[in-house]
Each structure stands twice: as structure tokens, then as C-alpha cells.
Amino acid sequence: MTSTNYDPRVLKALHPVPGAPDNWKRFFTFNTDAKVIGIQYIALALFFLLVGGLLAMVMRGELITPPADLVDPTVYNGLYTMHGTVMLFLFLFPILNGFNNLLIPTMIGAPDMAFPKVNAAAFWIVPVFGVVLLASFFVPGGPASAGWWSYPPVSIQNPLGHFINGEFLWILAVALSGVSSIMGAVNFVTTIIRMRAPGMGFFRMPVFVWTAWAAQTLQLIGLPALTGGAIMLLFDLSFGTSFFRPEGGGDPVLYQHFFWFYSHPAVYVMVLPVFGIFSELITVYSRKPLFGYKFVALASFVITFLGLIVWVHHMFYSGTPQWMRNIFIVTTMLIAVPTGVKVFAWLGTLWGGKIRLTTPMLFVLGGLVNFILGGITGIMLGTAPVDIHVGNTYFVVAHFHYVIFNTIGFGIFAGIYHWFPKFTGRMYYEGLGKVHFLLTFIGATLNWLPLHWAGLYGMPRRVASYDPEFAIWNVVASIGAFMVGVAAIPFILNIVSSWARGAKAPPNPWNAIGLEWLLPSPPPAENFEDDVPTVISAPYGYGLGQPLVEDEEYYVRRALEA
Amino acid sequence: MTTTNPDLQLNHRPGHIKHDGHNLTGFIIFLCSESIIFLAFFSGFALLKITAPEWLPEGVEGLETRLPLINTVVLVSSSFVAYFAERYLHKENLWGFRALWLLTMAMGTYFVYGQYVEWSELPFSLSSGVFGGTFYLLTGFHGLHVITGILLMSLMLYRSFLPNNYAKGEMGVTAVSLFWHFVDVIWIILYILIYVWQRTT
Amino acid sequence: MTSTTPRPSGGLPVRLLLIVLAATLLDALASLQIARASLGWLPVPASTAAPYVDQLFQLEVGIGAFIFLGCSGFVLWAVLFNRAEKYDESDGLPIEGNTKLEITWTLIPFVIVMVLAYQAIHVSETLSALGPKAKYDLEGGSNPVSVEQLDPIRNYGPIQVISRQWNWEFIYPNGVRSSELHLPIDQRANFQLSSEDVIHGFYVPAFRLKQDIIPGSVISYSITPTREGRYRLRDSQFSGAYFSQNQTDVVVQSQEAFAAWLEQAARNPLVPGLSPATQLYQDRLSKGDKGWATVKPAPPPLVNDPGIPDAPHEA
Numbered sequence A: 001m002t003s004t005n006y007d008p009r010v011l012k013a014l015h016p017v018p019g020a021p022d023n024w025k026r027f028f029t030f031n032t033d034a035k036v037i038g039i040q041y042i043a044l045a046l047f048f049l050l051v052g053g054l055l056a057m058v059m060r061g062e063l064i065t066p067p068a069d070l071v072d073p074t075v076y077n078g079l080y081t082m083h084g085t086v087m088l089f090l091f092l093f094p095i096l097n098g099f100n101n102l103l104i105p106t107m108i109g110a111p112d113m114a115f116p117k118v119n120a121a122a123f124w125i126v127p128v129f130g131v132v133l134l135a136s137f138f139v140p141g142g143p144a145s146a147g148w149w150s151y152p153p154v155s156i157q158n159p160l161g162h163f164i165n166g167e168f169l170w171i172l173a174v175a176l177s178g179v180s181s182i183m184g185a186v187n188f189v190t191t192i193i194r195m196r197a198p199g200m201g202f203f204r205m206p207v208f209v210w211t212a213w214a215a216q217t218l219q220l221i222g223l224p225a226l227t228g229g230a231i232m233l234l235f236d237l238s239f240g241t242s243f244f245r246p247e248g249g250g251d252p253v254l255y256q257h258f259f260w261f262y263s264h265p266a267v268y269v270m271v272l273p274v275f276g277i278f279s280e281l282i283t284v285y286s287r288k289p290l291f292g293y294k295f296v297a298l299a300s301f302v303i304t305f306l307g308l309i310v311w312v313h314h315m316f317y318s319g320t321p322q323w324m325r326n327i328f329i330v331t332t333m334l335i336a337v338p339t340g341v342k343v344f345a346w347l348g349t350l351w352g353g354k355i356r357l358t359t360p361m362l363f364v365l366g367g368l369v370n371f372i373l374g375g376i377t378g379i380m381l382g383t384a385p386v387d388i389h390v391g392n393t394y395f396v397v398a399h400f401h402y403v404i405f406n407t408i409g410f411g412i413f414a415g416i417y418h419w420f421p422k423f424t425g426r427m428y429y430e431g432l433g434k435v436h437f438l439l440t441f442i443g444a445t446l447n448w449l450p451l452h453w454a455g456l457y458g459m460p461r462r463v464a465s466y467d468p469e470f471a472i473w474n475v476v477a478s479i480g481a482f483m484v485g486v487a488a489i490p491f492i493l494n495i496v497s498s499w500a501r502g503a504k505a506p507p508n509p510w511n512a513i514g515l516e517w518l519l520p521s522p523p524p525a526e527n528f529e530d531d532v533p534t535v536i537s538a539p540y541g542y543g544l545g546q547p548l549v550e551d552e553e554y555y556v557r558r559a560l561e562a
Numbered sequence B: 001m002t003t004t005n006p007d008l009q010l011n012h013r014p015g016h017i018k019h020d021g022h023n024l025t026g027f028i029i030f031l032c033s034e035s036i037i038f039l040a041f042f043s044g045f046a047l048l049k050i051t052a053p054e055w056l057p058e059g060v061e062g063l064e065t066r067l068p069l070i071n072t073v074v075l076v077s078s079s080f081v082a083y084f085a086e087r088y089l090h091k092e093n094l095w096g097f098r099a100l101w102l103l104t105m106a107m108g109t110y111f112v113y114g115q116y117v118e119w120s121e122l123p124f125s126l127s128s129g130v131f132g133g134t135f136y137l138l139t140g141f142h143g144l145h146v147i148t149g150i151l152l153m154s155l156m157l158y159r160s161f162l163p164n165n166y167a168k169g170e171m172g173v174t175a176v177s178l179f180w181h182f183v184d185v186i187w188i189i190l191y192i193l194i195y196v197w198q199r200t201t
Numbered sequence C: 001m002t003s004t005t006p007r008p009s010g011g012l013p014v015r016l017l018l019i020v021l022a023a024t025l026l027d028a029l030a031s032l033q034i035a036r037a038s039l040g041w042l043p044v045p046a047s048t049a050a051p052y053v054d055q056l057f058q059l060e061v062g063i064g065a066f067i068f069l070g071c072s073g074f075v076l077w078a079v080l081f082n083r084a085e086k087y088d089e090s091d092g093l094p095i096e097g098n099t100k101l102e103i104t105w106t107l108i109p110f111v112i113v114m115v116l117a118y119q120a121i122h123v124s125e126t127l128s129a130l131g132p133k134a135k136y137d138l139e140g141g142s143n144p145v146s147v148e149q150l151d152p153i154r155n156y157g158p159i160q161v162i163s164r165q166w167n168w169e170f171i172y173p174n175g176v177r178s179s180e181l182h183l184p185i186d187q188r189a190n191f192q193l194s195s196e197d198v199i200h201g202f203y204v205p206a207f208r209l210k211q212d213i214i215p216g217s218v219i220s221y222s223i224t225p226t227r228e229g230r231y232r233l234r235d236s237q238f239s240g241a242y243f244s245q246n247q248t249d250v251v252v253q254s255q256e257a258f259a260a261w262l263e264q265a266a267r268n269p270l271v272p273g274l275s276p277a278t279q280l281y282q283d284r285l286s287k288g289d290k291g292w293a294t295v296k297p298a299p300p301p302l303v304n305d306p307g308i309p310d311a312p313h314e315a
């Protein structure tokens, strides 16, 4: 493969030119192409997954024995605070925005986002606050260590009295993350509302677009509340106010309302796009239409709505009066209904399908099974009397890692493998992918399943040392965690080597239905440019024999020839 | 498959998607989101005001309402002025637009000045308990929005002098005056919460 | 032929129905076993609240296991029997949905979760552990002790529970102070929970009860212990550097033993109580104050009975 005879302008082009060697430098520029930004987001997020995972490995090392012998308790507190923050704000949100950038325009046939410059700016805020957050490890006194909830008064105690301290940087980082997310959300929602291909009515949009829309709506409604709370927290920490300080008449519990008003919906911001990924992949790899497409699409917005009115289930033991608990028990329980609609629709889609167990499908099925477990423990937490026993124990930690890593993490891996050929133009290695799946599934199960019992038995979370009776579960969990850490090796190997020298990917390697598969791999800068197909049927028409768009063969041929 | 004709390109109709003109949509979505911050501050304020064991700091009797009332009247009427400015623009009367737009800006500036005067005379500070904190936070955060509004308006004023810039209507002006009405409505709620509703004990 | 290709409409798929029935039965039996076992996953029940919580938990485990096993069993079945052959590129049955089925699986979960919600509210109201909460003015000098007593339903109390970074202090109505909480069995004891610095959590796993303690407020809380023994009592809401060490025991005694203890303790002189963080902080200072910043631990409270820190606890 020699590539010497290309016009130098081609090599410097902002977009990959089919056949030409990739100009990797564009990933380090203020590029406004959504596909470049998408890959930027995903690569940066994976880097932070490694950072957050590394912190978790140290934590699991500490927790393998009951006493606090590996690190000082203050260090442990900083580690888990930063682990939670890095994972949520620097891994999960960015990587999902990466998927939004890659998939929304290509799936709806738009050439780009509605506001490409805003889009690029939103991305470049991420490394900035990433640096701010990581810098807090090096300020005197160490990083924020009041947990990712950052509940006052602990979070505003500021023992050293410095103006610049870990907590200060933490609030700054979270606020910047909020700015970036709002810019992203405005962009995604506007794009979905205004830039769909001709003929693509709302009920012809792929489910991923529906879920992204529902999720970004939650961002728009929820994030400002967190920002408001964060501003007040910053003032309490640094400028002598007492919104949350009891000494000045403030109310620490008020902060909890601000925090959870956003941070509960945030979990649906994270899981909804993964429901989208599940819907896209289960149909392709079962070769069947999505069972009850309309129900599945609409259920996303039912989840959005219900997600906004359940936040107090994180505060059942905060002194919440009985009547308020009762309301939030009911709303929390209701979430099982639209979620169940989705789960059963996926099961219905599997039924009678022609299932192909490729790496992405394995991750989807593993993630789905894990999600049912994590969802059910969520329902248990939603009933206040049980929550009052297990709240703030490892049962909660096990619940949310089951949904956040064992479901969302799995869905993300599935999505990466599935769309890898589309956006890099290369095929990944199936064998390495399966090794990655097996190690991750076994490790994650060993890691999180036993910790449910530790929690039920009363093991508190956020402790560096614990009573010896909890040791057995923690040993198993740590071994599982290290296995998940090892699983990173085949994954990174796969991504790096197949991108560099994998087999060339055809436009539609999975024989999938969807506008993005009518584009060349990788798609050109403006996707369909000014030749956007007109959509004439609903998505996922597997086995129905109808074309998705007018003149489908023309587009198929065009993609092949590119 | 319905079409197997090799001469597809001949009868193929390329579709097109509008590339721009989404600014107003985006801006409205942003404003809705922005209003939630205020909603958060308002509900926090109300909750603290109802439940704090002590509300007014020592030596503070309550708030003077006359100056703020004048301020309120000025700000609220500026919204109407902005509306008529926009009407002029629609009728392509550029000078009428510029005059009323400038008047809106002047009224906004007067409001900020009034706030400044009020702030400088108050006997309590940001750190005077929840009362001081919430007062300065709410009025300050709103004030920042007013100043932003004035800056945006001057940008629009400047752009009205670019030749032919506003010939096809101007979304920027619509967006900014929307923002101005928003800032106005927020102030009315704020005025009621802070000045009209007094808690003395 | 119709019986082997499952179709939502069409003739009666008898074989399919039988398989589904058998699988459901199996699932139900397995879930029942799991639910039976689930009571063993919890610490010994030692309060009137425990049986209610445990039963609710057991019900949820049963239903949850049924749903989980059912769904994962289905996935497993599909993966085993609906796999595409190698090189089979064809599509599956193009079923696009079935409105009746969809309405069914919307309604059934709805009914299930509403039953659970009803149960949860019922249990929650039966326990009524949480009494009223009163804010007080920290700067105005009024301290929690002078806030009027909040909860009239009690057999014993109120016991002042004072939490700090990082130790516990319990003050009984007769003025006795202790580091471990002593309670008479079968008496509804009332606590006035207060904190001197940050939020702490009052948590006794064996009682299945937990309540955050909010600085600036006094919260009235009531518990009826039902089983003699020594159980863990710990801080459950993260409270800073030595949070993990902020634990002590609750000692449930017969009413006579409790009265005797109270009398004996009243005669004891005040000594520094349990405060493991104090020692750990000393160690840290002597090693050169490495690690990240922390506030200094509050000094140990002065108590009549400092307790037995190393005594084995049951749960």
C-alpha cells in the first residue's frame, strides 16, 4: 500500500478522502464536521474511561482487605469521588455525545449539526474541564473528596482554607461540563427537529434518534437546576454565603433537591441512548423489524417525563416526610412500565429471528440481561422501607454499576464495534472482540453480583475500611474488577490495530437498513450533501422487502463506487 | 425492490435539507432551558424564606420598595418599546427601529444603574445569612442577564448599519427582543418574591 | 407445521403453549426457592421494623427473580433455538408488533408495581419511625436540648443522639452519657437526632432503620428493639475523612438489665468516650501528616460509659 501520489491538499483535507491515507491530524483541530467531533469525543472519553478505571483498580485494591492499609482514608475518599466524577462527566456523557454526533446526522440524512461551530466548541470544553479536574489532584489538600454528590456541609468545609482547592476546581469542572452539555443539547434537539431527510416523519426516525432526543430534552430541563445548585455551593464554599450552611439559616437538604433534580434524570440521559443502541442492534442481528416500534419510540418520552418526577427516591432517609415519600414511591415504581415496554419489545424482536452472535450482539444481549437485574434492584430501592435499610450501602453501589457499567458500558462497547466499520472504514477483529466480551462479562459479574449481599448485610459505601464479616464478598469483587481491567487489553489492541491495518469495510457490512448504511464507509464530509434520499418507509424493514428510500439502488451503488 | 432500472440517475430527484435558519429554534430551546435556572433559584429562595429559623439579619428591618418600583416600571415598559422597535423593522423603517432600540437600551441601562444605587445603599452584604445571600444572588444573576441583553442589543444596532443586512428580516433582532421579554418576566416574578412578599419574623 | 413455527396469529400453537406453561411453572418454582432463601441474606432481625421490611424484601425478591429468570431464560432460549445458520443471510419473521400483546405487557407490570408501591407505603406508614423535624437557630444559641420534645409516642426517651466528626454520644433522660447506645427490649425508644457539624446517618442494620442527621435540625426518631444482643450502629452518610471509623454498637438489654446499667452508669465518673478517629489522626500526625486534607476530629465526648470497643457484635 503506497500512497505517495496524492495531491498534498487531499492529504491535508479536513475529511478523509476515500482511498487516501487518513489525515489523523484533523482530530486535534477545531474541526466542525460532526463525524470528526464524534470520534474526538469517543477517543477522549475512552481515555478517561482508562483514568476512571485506574482509580477504580486502586480502590478495589484497597477494598480487598478490611483495614485501610493501601492508602490513607483521606486518599480513598478523594479516589472514589474522582472515580465517580471522571466516569460520569468525562467518560459517559462525552462518549454518548460522540455517538450523537456520529449517528444523528447520518441517521436522519443531515449534512451536519444545526450549529457546527457550537458543536466543536462544546467538544473542546471537555478537555479543558478534564484538565481542571485532573489538576485538582495536585493542589494542596488534594482533590474534592466529598463524593460525587458533594453534599454540604462536608463539601464546603475546606480544611486548609485555601481559595483554590479541590472542591473549588470540582465545582468549576462540573459547571463547565454543564455548559458543554447544554450547548450539545440545544444542537442535537434543533438538528433532530429541523434537519431530517425528506419523508422522514417522526415515526420514521430510528429509535436511537428518538432516545437521543428524549435524553437531550432531559439535559435541557435538568442541567440548569444542577448549575443553580452548583453556583450556590460555590458561593458557600468561597464567598461566605450560607445557602446550605445551617449556621446562617441555610438548609443542607435544599442542595440535595437541586442535585438530584438533575442527577436522577441524568441516569436516564445516560441509559436512553443505550436503549437506542439496543434497538438498532437487536433488529440487525435478529434480522427482524423492531417489535412495536411506535411503543418503543414513545416510551422514551414517557421515561423522560417520569424521570423528572422521581428524584426524591435518593432522599428517602434524608428526613423526607412520609407523604412525600409516598408520592415518590409511586412515581419511581411507574418507571418500570415504559422500561418494561422496551425490554419486552426487544425480547419480542429476538423471538423467531435469525440471531447472529457477533461481538456487538453479544454485548447487547449481555447488557440486556444485566439491565433486567439492575432494573429490578432499582425497583427494590424505589420502595422506601427496603431503601431505608440498604440505602448508602453496597447494594446501591451494586445496583448502579449493574446499570451503569454492566448495561450502559456494554451498550457502548456494542455500539463501538457495530459502527466501527462505518466511521473508520475498517473492520474490527471478531476474535479479539469475543475475548473482550467474555472477560468483561465474567469479570463484571464477579465484581458486582456478590456486592449486593455485602450491602444487604449492611456494608456501607464510601468506606476505606470495613468490618471483617464483609471481606469474602470484597475479595471476589476485586478479582472480578481486575478481570475487567485486563479486558481493556484486547479492546485497545482491537481498536488500534484494526483501525491501522484492518480489512477495508464495505458501506454496509451488516446488511443493515438505515440511512447511515447508504453512505460510503467512512462517510464523506457532508454525508449526502445535496443529494439526500427521500425516506419512504418506517425503519427496520427486515424481511419486508420494501426499500427504505426512493431510488435505493442508486444510493447503494453510489456508496459502493465512492 | 421496486426499481431495477440501470438509468436511475435520470429520474432521480435529489432531496435537500435546509442548512441554516435554525438559529431562532435553537435560541428558543436555550431560553426554555435557561428559565429553569431561575426556576431553581426561585424555588430555593421560597423554601429558604419559609423555613429559615431567622430570616432578616440583625439590624435589618426589611427592604425599601420605592426605588425598585421605579426600576420595575422602567424595565417593564422597555419591553413594549422593544416590541415597537421590532414592528418598525418589519415595516422596514430602519431609523424608527434604531431610535426605539436605542431607547430600550437606555431604559435597560437606567435599570442597571438603579440596581447599582440600591445595592450601594443596603445595610447588609452577601454573607448576611440566607437573606443577604439570596438577595444578592437573585438580583445579581438577573442583573447579569440585563447587561447581556444590552450588549446583544448593541450588537444588533451595529448590524443594522451594515448595508442591506436587515433586508430579509432579522432573526437576531427577534431573538434578542425575545430574550429581553424573558428578562423582564423574570424580573416581575423576582420583584414579587423579594419585595412584595415580606417576611418579618 | 403450524405448531413448529410460532406465529402470534393463526391456528392454536398447542405445543408452544405447553412449553410456555412448563417454563412459567419452572420459573415460579425457582423464584419461590430464591425468595425463601432471601431472608438469610439479611442480618438478624432485631426490631419491630425488621419483619415488615424483610417481608417486603422477600416479596420483591420473589417477583424480581421471576421476571429476571423469565426474561433471561427467554434470551437464552432465543439464542439457542433462533440462531442463524452459518452463511444464512436471510431475514427472520417480519413481525412488526401485536397491539394486544403490547397492552398486556404494559398492564401487567403496571399492576405489579402498583401492588409493590401499595405494600411499600403500607409498611412505611406502619413503621412510622420518623417523627417531626424542627429547625433551630445555631447562631442564636439555642441548642438541640432546649428544642421542645417532639414525639409523644414512646415508651422510653427521649435519648439525645449527638453525632460529630467522628464520634457518637448518647444522653439518656436521667443525664447519663454513653458511647454505646443501650436500649431496653420491647420499649419504643425515642431519639432526638442532632449533629454538631455535617450530615451523618444513624444506621443499625439489624433494626433495618436508617435516618440522616441534619445539622441545624433536630429529628425525632423512634425504634422498638425486639431482640437482646449487641449490634453495629454506624454512620451511614458520608461525613469526611474518618467516616469509615465512625461506628459503635447498640446494646439491647432486658428491661431489668437496662435499668441496672443506667443506675450503675449514673455513678460512674465522666471519662473520654469512644472515638477511633482521634487515635488515627494522632497516628497520621506522628507519621508526618501525609495524605489529603481533613478537618481535625472533634475531641472524644465525656461519657459515663465508654463501652467495649472490641466486643463481638452479632450483626
Ligand code: HEA
Binding pocket: A266, A267, A268, A270, A271, A313, A314, A332, A333, A335, A336, A337, A339, A340, A341, A343, A371, A372, A374, A375, A376, A377, A378, A379, A380, A381, A382, A383, A387, A390, A391, A392, A396, A399, A400, A403, A404, A408, C067, C071, C108, C109, C110, C112, C113
Ligand atoms: C445510569 C443508569 C441507571 C438506571 C437506568 C437506573 C434505573 C433505576 N434506578 Fe437507579 N441509580 C443509578 C443509576 C441508574 N438507575 C445511580 C448512578 C444511582 C446511585 C447514585 C449514587 O448514589 O451515587 C442509582 C440509585 C438509585 C436509587 C437510590 C438508592 C439510594 O441511594 O438509596 C433508587 C431508588 O429508588 C434507584 C431506582 C432506580 C429505578 C426504579 C430504576 C428504573 O429505571 C429501572 C427500571 C427497569 C426495570 C424494572 C427492568 C426492566 C423492566 C421489566 C422487565 C418490566 C417488568 C418489571 C417489573 C414489573 C418490576 N436508583
Ligand code: HEA
Binding pocket: A046, A047, A049, A050, A052, A053, A054, A056, A057, A059, A060, A063, A080, A081, A083, A084, A085, A087, A088, A091, A092, A146, A147, A148, A149, A397, A401, A404, A405, A409, A447, A461, A462, A463, A464, A481, A484, A485, A486, A487, A488, A491, A492, A495
Ligand atoms: C460510568 C460510570 C462508572 C463506571 C463505568 C464505573 C466502573 C467501575 N467502578 Fe465505579 N462508581 C461510579 C461510576 C462508575 N463506575 C460512581 C458514580 C460511583 C459513586 C462515587 C461516589 O460514591 O461518590 C462509583 C463508585 C464505585 C465504588 C464504590 C466506592 C465506595 O463507595 O467506597 C467502587 C468500588 O468498588 C467502584 C468500582 C468500579 C469498578 C471496579 C469499575 C470497573 O468497571 C472499571 C473498569 C474499567 C477499566 C479498568 C478501564 C478499562 C478501559 C477500557 C476498557 C477502555 C480503554 C480504551 C482506550 C484508552 C482506547 N465504583
Ligand code: CUA
Binding pocket: A110, A111, A112, A113, A114, A195, B017, B018, B019, B020
Ligand atoms: Cu443544517 Cu447545514
Ligand SMILES: [Cu+2]
Binding pocket: A263, A264, A267, A310, A311, A313, A314
Ligand atoms: Cu434515581
